[in-house]
Each structure stands twice: as C-alpha cells, then as structure tokens.
Amino acid sequence: MTDAIPPAPPQPTRDELVAALRTRYGTDDVTPFDAVTPTILHQLRHRSVRRFSDRPVTEDELRAILTAAQAASTSSNQTSWSVIVVRDQAHKEELKPLIGDQTFIDKAPVLLFWVVDLHRFHLLADRAGVPAAATELLEATLVGFVDAALAAQNAAVAAESLGLGITYIGGARNHPEETAASLGLPPNAAVAFGMTLGWPSPTDRARIRPRPAPAMVVHHERYDDARMLPELDAFATRTNAFFAAYGRDFDWVAYITDHFRDYHDLHGRERLREALTALGLPSR
Ligand SMILES: Cc1cc2nc3c(=O)[nH]c(=O)nc-3n(C[C@H](O)[C@H](O)[C@H](O)COP(=O)(O)O)c2cc1C
Structure with missing residues (x-):
C-alpha cells in the first residue's frame, strides 16, 4: 500500500499574483510571471506582525516550525546554530529591556532566539584532546550567523504558511553578554537575533511594506x-x-543617511566585536 498523495494546494490565479506584486512593490507597474506557486504567493505576502491575538502557539505548531528550520541548508553540514524558545512571561519581561525594550516583545506568546553556536565544536575538540583554533576566525562566526539566518527564515516561511506571524528582533544584539546570560548560553555562543512568534491580532494594522524594484x-x-x-x-x-x-511623515533617504552617519543608532551594537570576543567568538 502506498501513502496517499496529499491534495495539491490551489494554484494562484494571475489576478492573485498581480495583486500581490502590486502590494509588494507599492506600484501598479509590475511584471507578473508564470512560474508562481502557493509558496511564492505566500512569501510575497510577508509582513512583520507586532500585534498578537490570545490564541496560543501549540507545541505541535512550534515543532513543525522548528523542524522546517532544521531543514535549511547548513554550511559544510556543521549546524553552527541553535535556537532558544522562550514562553515564560517573567523570562520575556526580563529579556525585554535587554533586546530593545520594544513594546510588543513581552506580548508575543513565543520568543525565539537564534544563536550562533560554535560551542559544540569545542565539546568535540575537548573530548578528542585537540584544539579548535579555527572557531576563533571571523569565517567561523560568519558561518554561524549565516546558518542561523537560513534556519530562521525557513522557520518564518513555515510559520506564515500556518497563518502565524513573526518579527525579527535585531535588538537582541544590543546587550549580547547579558542576553547570553539570561538564556544560559555556553561559551562560544551568541545570539544572532531574536524573533517574535504568534497569531496575528485581528486589530493588527500592519500592511505589506513595499520593496525596491x-x-x-x-x-x-x-x-x-x-x-x-x-x-x-x-x-x-x-x-x-x-x-x-498611515499618516506618518517619513523620509527613507534621511532615515538611511542618519542611521549610517555615525554610531548613534546602534544601541550597543557598535561594540559587537568586543562582546563576541567576551563570549568566546573572537572573530579574528
Ligand atoms: C535581522 C532583522 C532584525 C530586525 N529587527 C527588528 C526589531 O528589532 N524590531 C522590529 O520591530 N522589527 C525588526 N525587524 C523587522 C524589519 O523592520 C522589517 O522586516 C522591515 O521593516 C520590512 O518590513 P516587513 O518585514 O513587514 O516586510 C528586523 C528584521 C530583520 C531581518
């Protein structure tokens, strides 16, 4: 007996694609394509969600999302990442001021912390009685950041395919040592970024933000x-x-030039190399 083949998801129509492209790019001047799938349409409709309903994220949903994360490619089959799941309200409130003090953080049912994890290579090296000198290089740290980002984005796509919403939290690099301590990270590991996860509130007004042409x-x-x-x-x-x-007076060019003008907009991230070194990721 063979397994039943699941029904194919509905193929998006041309009109659905054109509507999604117009929203995605913020213009009617879009070029549709034939090679569209439900997955692509879903990705086009991504928006960060910062307001959540009371509906809990089940362990089953979380398992699905994190299993999808694990299916991402990983550099040299090394798995240089880990993820810490935070659900405890008191723990969320402890972490909130460390990761940007953004109002929605402790309202999210789940916080995920995506970790650059070179610790396990030290465990294996120590047991074998050999050095792990190459973990000290910038290359190893970058591989960990890349691996963590790939896993996280797989998780994001999986979550959104279920109807959940996410927002990445770069503020999780504001205080790397304190955040690592709060999450009980071992040496040779640091948080790359966080992610809020939850069911979007019906009152969430966030719209799909335009992308560059x-x-x-x-x-x-x-x-x-x-x-x-x-x-x-x-x-x-x-x-x-x-x-x-939205009624917001915003100047994107002024925002970008102001952000990169000097170090004023980094909230502690300007000392990331020093923090990574303290956490055992010297990134030479
Ligand atoms: C690595 C990374 C870090 C981010 N950090 C934050 C953050 O700390 N707070 C926040 O509200 N949004 C954060 N975002 C979300 C971006 O602001 C958002 O993706 C961008 O404005 C585009 O909007 P969209 O995701 O709705 O398309 C982050 C996104 C990424 C990829």
Missing part, C-alpha cells in the same frame, strides 16, 4: 551601479508614500 537588487553578469541612485530615489518615493498613507 527588482532593478535595484538584481544584476545580470555584472553589478550595474549607474542605475543605483535613480532606483534608490524611486524606492524612497514608494516607501514615503506608503508611510504617508
């Missing part, structure tokens, strides 16, 4: 710098219009 990020054979400034200005126009529709 493909011409800004997709190049063929060689990077085309000549079109970059006009594309940046076009994206700024779309983004500013998007926020104006």
Whole structure:
C-alpha cells in the first residue's frame, strides 16, 4: 500500500499574483510571471506582525516550525546554530529591556532566539584532546550567523504558511553578554537575533511594506551601479508614500543617511566585536 498523495494546494490565479506584486512593490507597474506557486504567493505576502491575538502557539505548531528550520541548508553540514524558545512571561519581561525594550516583545506568546553556536565544536575538540583554533576566525562566526539566518527564515516561511506571524528582533544584539546570560548560553555562543512568534491580532494594522524594484537588487553578469541612485530615489518615493498613507511623515533617504552617519543608532551594537570576543567568538 502506498501513502496517499496529499491534495495539491490551489494554484494562484494571475489576478492573485498581480495583486500581490502590486502590494509588494507599492506600484501598479509590475511584471507578473508564470512560474508562481502557493509558496511564492505566500512569501510575497510577508509582513512583520507586532500585534498578537490570545490564541496560543501549540507545541505541535512550534515543532513543525522548528523542524522546517532544521531543514535549511547548513554550511559544510556543521549546524553552527541553535535556537532558544522562550514562553515564560517573567523570562520575556526580563529579556525585554535587554533586546530593545520594544513594546510588543513581552506580548508575543513565543520568543525565539537564534544563536550562533560554535560551542559544540569545542565539546568535540575537548573530548578528542585537540584544539579548535579555527572557531576563533571571523569565517567561523560568519558561518554561524549565516546558518542561523537560513534556519530562521525557513522557520518564518513555515510559520506564515500556518497563518502565524513573526518579527525579527535585531535588538537582541544590543546587550549580547547579558542576553547570553539570561538564556544560559555556553561559551562560544551568541545570539544572532531574536524573533517574535504568534497569531496575528485581528486589530493588527500592519500592511505589506513595499520593496525596491527588482532593478535595484538584481544584476545580470555584472553589478550595474549607474542605475543605483535613480532606483534608490524611486524606492524612497514608494516607501514615503506608503508611510504617508498611515499618516506618518517619513523620509527613507534621511532615515538611511542618519542611521549610517555615525554610531548613534546602534544601541550597543557598535561594540559587537568586543562582546563576541567576551563570549568566546573572537572573530579574528
Ligand atoms: C535581522 C532583522 C532584525 C530586525 N529587527 C527588528 C526589531 O528589532 N524590531 C522590529 O520591530 N522589527 C525588526 N525587524 C523587522 C524589519 O523592520 C522589517 O522586516 C522591515 O521593516 C520590512 O518590513 P516587513 O518585514 O513587514 O516586510 C528586523 C528584521 C530583520 C531581518
């Protein structure tokens, strides 16, 4: 007896795709494609969710999401990442001021902390009585960040396919040593970023934010710098219009130039190398 083949999910219609592309890019000037799948349509409809309903995230749902995370590619089959699941309300409240003090953090039913984890390589090296010198290199740290990001994004897509919502939390790098201590991380491990997870509240007003035109990020054979400034200005126009529709006066170019002007907007992340070194990830 063979396993039953599950029914194919409905194929998105051309109209659904065009509508999703228009929202995704914040313009009616979009180029649809034939190679659309339910997965792609779902990805086009991503939006960060910062307001959650009371509906709990079940252990079964979490298992599905984290299993999808584990299916992501991992550099050299090493698995340089871990994830810490935080559900305890008191623990969320302890972590909140460490990770940006953002209002929605302790309201999320689940916090996930995606960890660069080189600890297990030390365990194996120590047991074998050999050094683990290559874990000290920037390459090893970067591999851990890349692995963690790939796993996390697989989790995000899986969560959204179930109808749940996520928001990444870069603020989880604001106080790396304190956050690591709160999560009981071993040496040679650090949080790459956090993620809130929960069912979107019916009152959540967040809309799909426009992305730059493909011409800004997709190049063929060689990077085309000549079109970059006009594309940046076009994206700024779309983004500013998007926020104006919310009644928010926002200037994307001013925001970017202000963020990168100096270190004022980093909330502690400007000392990340020092913090990583203290946590046993010297990143030489
Ligand atoms: C690594 C990373 C860190 C982020 N950190 C935060 C954060 O600390 N707080 C927050 O509200 N959103 C955070 N975000 C969400 C972004 O602001 C959001 O993805 C972006 O504005 C685009 O909006 P969208 O996800 O709704 O399309 C983060 C996103 C990424 C990828």
